[in-house]
């Protein structure tokens with residue numbers, strides 16, 4: 001029978017992560033959480049620990065050039081989340097139960113994803129809103145653990161709807177392998193015409209791109225795609241466009 005390497009199994013790593021224990025720590029380790037601990041719930045909808053509060057953040061952080069974005073994590077429904085929902089960017093968020101301030105992050109460069117664990121900062125909009133409600137949390141020394149315990153009985157600021165994916169289940173935000181084919185077919189279907197300015201690019205197909213409306217490169221449902229010329233495409237992004 002094959003011996004199971006318990007210390008390397010994903011569920012175990014997850015529980016360690018929830019407890020804030022470093023992955024390096026393989027010795028002298030006692031696990032106080034049992035799988036039937038009522039505080040620990042692992043389901044397709046997400047993982048909750050010690051109650052229902054979770055955190056939202058963008059796990060897949062696409063990097064363009066040398067510019068490194070640092071996204072923030074969110075505690076309550078705030079102006080940023082509202083704006084992201086309006087811009088159809090809300091699906092980028094995943095649910096996390098981290099209490100350590102460290103999050104699983106995929107840095108995506110040239111459509112390749114590098115997994116890391118990064119310390120993220122709290123969203124200032126969330127903090128302002130909480131402090132207006134009479135709480136007192138500071139940006140620099142913000143502790144998620146403290147937040148969870150202070151907010152234990154207050155459900156007023158909960159998220160209006162939760163994203164479908166958590167930080168472990170969400171597909172990585174990269175282009176699928178058959179992207180060139182998908183993109184070529186769609187341009188053909190639209191007769192090489194930009195859906196925004198309606199100019200025709202039959203003679204200059206390389207100037208025609210396919211844009212993902214919600215920013216998720218793996219979401220290639222036709223309703224999420226738009227055939228755009230270079231100019232119209234660039235206008236939709238704040239970063240310089242590198243990929244068609």
Ligand SMILES: [Zn+2]
Nearest residue numbers: 074078123126
């Ligand atoms: Zn926020």
Ligand SMILES: [Zn+2]
Nearest residue numbers: 194197229232
């Ligand atoms: Zn156009």
Ligand SMILES: [Zn+2]
Nearest residue numbers: 210211212233
């Ligand atoms: Zn685009």
